[in-house]
Amino acid sequence: MTARHSLIAAAVLLAAVAASAAESPPASKPVDTAQAMLDRMDRNLDGKISFEEYRNAMVRRFGARDVNDDGVLQGDEFPKEWLAGAAVEGATGKVSFEQFTAELPLVFDGFDADKDGQLNAAEIAAFAAARKTQEESRS
Amino acid sequence: MSRSTMLATISLSGLLLFAAAAAQASIVTCESTNNEYRSCPVDASGGVRLSQQLSTKGCWENDTWGYDRNKIWVDRGCRAQFQVGAQSTNSAGKGDALAAAAVVGIAAAAIIASSKHDDHHNKNQNKNYNNSYNNGYNYNYDNRYDGRYDSRYNDNYRNYDNSRYGYNGYGGDPRRTFTCESRNDKRNYCGIPGRGHVEIYKQRSSNPCRHGHSWGVEGNSVWVDDGCRAEFAVY
Numbered sequence: 001m002t003a004r005h006s007l008i009a010a011a012v013l014l015a016a017v018a019a020s021a022a023e024s025p026p027a028s029k030p031v032d033t034a035q036a037m038l039d040r041m042d043r044n045l046d047g048k049i050s051f052e053e054y055r056n057a058m059v060r061r062f063g064a065r066d067v068n069d070d071g072v073l074q075g076d077e078f079p080k081e082w083l084a085g086a087a088v089e090g091a092t093g094k095v096s097f098e099q100f101t102a103e104l105p106l107v108f109d110g111f112d113a114d115k116d117g118q119l120n121a122a123e124i125a126a127f128a129a130a131r132k133t134q135e136e137s138r139s
Numbered sequence: 140m141s142r143s144t145m146l147a148t149i150s151l152s153g154l155l156l157f158a159a160a161a162a163q164a165s166i167v168t169c170e171s172t173n174n175e176y177r178s179c180p181v182d183a184s185g186g187v188r189l190s191q192q193l194s195t196k197g198c199w200e201n202d203t204w205g206y207d208r209n210k211i212w213v214d215r216g217c218r219a220q221f222q223v224g225a226q227s228t229n230s231a232g233k234g235d236a237l238a239a240a241a242v243v244g245i246a247a248a249a250i251i252a253s254s255k256h257d258d259h260h261n262k263n264q265n266k267n268y269n270n271s272y273n274n275g276y277n278y279n280y281d282n283r284y285d286g287r288y289d290s291r292y293n294d295n296y297r298n299y300d301n302s303r304y305g306y307n308g309y310g311g312d313p314r315r316t317f318t319c320e321s322r323n324d325k326r327n328y329c330g331i332p333g334r335g336h337v338e339i340y341k342q343r344s345s346n347p348c349r350h351g352h353s354w355g356v357e358g359n360s361v362w363v364d365d366g367c368r369a370e371f372a373v374y
Contacts, residue, residue, distance in 0.1 A: 045343065056198065
């Protein structure tokens with residue numbers, strides 16, 4: 001991932017686990033974002049996240065934000081928190097469905113260290129940790 | 140700004156090259172509209188890979204999409220583009236694919252950097268983007284169901300009522316989930332708590348749950364059969 005600093009990749013990363021932060025009471029921090037990812041994405045309950053599981057969760061997340069259904073998140077739809085730490089919040093304020101989905105395999109493969117097409121527990125933990133680091137760097 | 144424009148130009152060239160290369164492998168769009176089964180004839184003997192999901196409704200291999208030798212099929216609202224034939228496996232050409240992916244990633248970043256000066260980029264994208272998503276049933280959740288199903292299915296379903304975060308919750312989590320189980324491989328029916336699009340959230344059986352074969356939706360109920368046991372999501 002170090003070679004890739006795409007803003008959308010950052011957004012995708014944050015989007016993957018953002019719900020745990022949003023759905024907790026404001027005062028409490030998510031305690032286990034890796035578990036939150038499994039809870040939301042692990043459809044076959046094997047303790048791992050396949051790309052298909054990841055893709056479906058992320059596409060659904062995009063769709064939920066895209067209130068006017070035009071395939072672009074902008075204005076109130078634009079999830080500023082997804083860009084936390086990217087230092088460009090509000091710079092453009094939009095992301096298209098194509099841009100978003102194009103980043104999904106990049107982000108996924110970036111954390112699939114053993115390249116088996118699945119994120120195992122250690123890889124999910126790394127994903128969640130990277131996301132946490134990014135959120136904490138939010139300015 | 141000239142630097143970012145240059146980067147965008149270079150990256151877009153790479154993107155176009157990548158698009159041209161991808162076009163040589165056949166890309167087929169196959170779409171389940173109105174949640175109905177649809178088959179798309181192709182020569183799938185060389186394999187098929189889902190390359191781009193277009194619907195927010197789930198695309199799950201061997202449940203809501205699949206293929207055999209002469210067709211791709213989709214069901215239950217899955218809409219997607221499929222790469223047919225060459226490079227359909229993950230191992231072959233992985234290095235090339237990753238290189239191309241990196242180019243796309245850079246291109247996407249560059250486009251974002253310049254898009255505020257370039258709004259027309261986005262205007263015609265996504266004609267096919269899940270147009271049915273807003274057609275009513277996410278808005279019309281009926282609270283009258285609350286009491287009825289709370290008492291009947293108390294142990295069986297979880298409530299994801301996070302509407303305080305706006306439309307359909309913060310980010311695409313189900314409104315409700317409920318469990319339905321086929322015991323002894325027999326058919327069983329379970330009432331759907333509320334209205335919305337239903338799909339499998341967690342498959343809990345080793346027996347496969349495949350739409351139209353071992354599970355389905357009839358009216359306000361889900362049926363399961365052949366040992367399918369799953370937690371279903373209502374979106």
